[in-house]
Amino acid sequence: MIELLDLPAFVEFRWLPADYWDLSIPVYLYLAVVAGGAYLTGASACFLRSLRDSGACCLESEIARWGFLVAVLSAAGAGLAVLSHLAVVYRAILFPIYLTNFGSWITIGTWILVILSVLAVVCLVLQLFGEGPANDEGASLFPRRILAWVGFGLLERLDRLVDRVRPPMAGFAALHVVGSLFALATIYTGFELAIVDTVPLWNEPVLVPLLFLTSGVAAGIGLTLGLTMLFEREIGPVFGGYALAVGVLSGVSLLLVGYGWSALATSDSPAAAASYVQLTDGLLYVGVWVVVVGFLAALVAGLVLGAAAVTGRLSPSIERLGGPALIGSFGLLFVGSLVLRLLFLLAAEQDPVVVVGL
Amino acid sequence: MGEQWMFYFDPNRCIGCDACSIACKQRHDRDATADDWRTVSHLKRGEYPDFEDVPISMSCMHCHDAPCEEVCPPDAILKRDEDGIVTVDRDRCIGCHYCAWACPYGAPTYGDDGLMSKCNMCLGEGPGGGHGQPPKQKAEDGGAKPSCVDNCVGEAIKAGPQSEVMDEASEAAARRFENGAYGSRVIVEPIAEDAEAAEAIRSGEDDRADAWLNG
Numbered sequence: 001m002i003e004l005l006d007l008p009a010f011v012e013f014r015w016l017p018a019d020y021w022d023l024s025i026p027v028y029l030y031l032a033v034v035a036g037g038a039y040l041t042g043a044s045a046c047f048l049r050s051l052r053d054s055g056a057c058c059l060e061s062e063i064a065r066w067g068f069l070v071a072v073l074s075a076a077g078a079g080l081a082v083l084s085h086l087a088v089v090y091r092a093i094l095f096p097i098y099l100t101n102f103g104s105w106i107t108i109g110t111w112i113l114v115i116l117s118v119l120a121v122v123c124l125v126l127q128l129f130g131e132g133p134a135n136d137e138g139a140s141l142f143p144r145r146i147l148a149w150v151g152f153g154l155l156e157r158l159d160r161l162v163d164r165v166r167p168p169m170a171g172f173a174a175l176h177v178v179g180s181l182f183a184l185a186t187i188y189t190g191f192e193l194a195i196v197d198t199v200p201l202w203n204e205p206v207l208v209p210l211l212f213l214t215s216g217v218a219a220g221i222g223l224t225l226g227l228t229m230l231f232e233r234e235i236g237p238v239f240g241g242y243a244l245a246v247g248v249l250s251g252v253s254l255l256l257v258g259y260g261w262s263a264l265a266t267s268d269s270p271a272a273a274a275s276y277v278q279l280t281d282g283l284l285y286v287g288v289w290v291v292v293v294g295f296l297a298a299l300v301a302g303l304v305l306g307a308a309a310v311t312g313r314l315s316p317s318i319e320r321l322g323g324p325a326l327i328g329s330f331g332l333l334f335v336g337s338l339v340l341r342l343l344f345l346l347a348a349e350q351d352p353v354v355v356v357g358l
Numbered sequence: 359m360g361e362q363w364m365f366y367f368d369p370n371r372c373i374g375c376d377a378c379s380i381a382c383k384q385r386h387d388r389d390a391t392a393d394d395w396r397t398v399s400h401l402k403r404g405e406y407p408d409f410e411d412v413p414i415s416m417s418c419m420h421c422h423d424a425p426c427e428e429v430c431p432p433d434a435i436l437k438r439d440e441d442g443i444v445t446v447d448r449d450r451c452i453g454c455h456y457c458a459w460a461c462p463y464g465a466p467t468y469g470d471d472g473l474m475s476k477c478n479m480c481l482g483e484g485p486g487g488g489h490g491q492p493p494k495q496k497a498e499d500g501g502a503k504p505s506c507v508d509n510c511v512g513e514a515i516k517a518g519p520q521s522e523v524m525d526e527a528s529e530a531a532a533r534r535f536e537n538g539a540y541g542s543r544v545i546v547e548p549i550a551e552d553a554e555a556a557e558a559i560r561s562g563e564d565d566r567a568d569a570w571l572n573g
Binding site: 085086087088091092098099100101103104105106107110192193195196198199350351 | 428429430431432433450451452453454455456459460462464468471472473
């Protein structure tokens, strides 16, 4: 293409029409990975709790419940977002019958999202109901209070049912390992764009999926931590470890964004140049800064406060400020990570049709 | 497996009259405001006052590798073995628009129902009309000539089995096609009047010529 365009070529730029997607697509691409990140948080918190050998009220239980709750809600949101985009919803709902092309990332992604959703629901139910949670305390148990308010003995029945089907420790471990693999498989959202090789902003089969995974998982962990922190203000070593993970993932995301940005800026492809102009001119430029600030804030807050909490060097005064600082930075990360996907779609430009004279 | 049917386009003969896109709509009884299955774009070169444009008529190219078929989740898009024409089964389409993302030519269009429709080389009529039709026949064998080809006043568009279209193409166009230009999806004649570039290429002054000729 570059050689073609170096010659005196006739060119027509062709933007991908915006109605080929709508806002539901970036939301879908985002929430699917947020669900994965939140699931990983929940599963790892369960693992940490098992090391501690304490099933009673502890921070790990709260993080696990919030994590699985965010995973369920995000996966549901992703599903609804993508369904709202489709012309024939019932065919998508009947996906085992209709989605038969297993070479398509939409088919692969549908199965990943559905299985992750099911596993997240199972994990959430196991964390919310049964004898253990009945004797536990914490803001994340609010679904129990809702069921108790609804009445009809629903809560007691659910507690009995869950106690009856609760798997042994090995079963839990297997459930979380399998679920975590599906959580990581939400990297497929990046492949959905990366296969389109005529759009220079997208056609990075390593960079785009990796960026979507790291940024989405960071946002999922950050959202879970933010919710937990609203009710549990103490920043202990466990919390610090998660904050550190968010900081590292945000840093990796920022590096990937920087690499992608420089590749786009130095590309000879005319479509890449058009995308670059879009991203440096006008409203999208604001979006670029939202992304950078979001990742940077989470990187700094996560690393500084996380490292201090893990090493026990957090003074009480800093801890008082640390909670709001982490919640705020994770909020910026959540917004920035969504805006990242919006930019990927709004700045997309196909390589133009070219005819060369002879 | 039958021979691949394909389009041929000669920008030197196109006058940009849009007869092809209008004839396409009429043949397929499509609304005047519906997205075109065949579009006439104006490719531009240079800046005023040294400005030129050239009309280009494009539709689904029925690509040999059909990227739309590869990504279609419900297998609604089919690259037919018998004639290579790419058809869509609208009874399976979910309207996800993924084919539009993958298509290098922007061929898939979407109506009010949100379902995909595109050129079927007049294998059948109307959206989805090509699905399940018998193999494409040449006009002399009783088959329907694609409406765009039939109505092109300058004979800029041709369609047929690959070997026949190649026979009608110029040596340069055929060579470029064989060497992979445009992904070997369509045969396009080079623009003849660009004397400066032509001379640079012929004289060997321009060492990018090989890259261009080889696609």
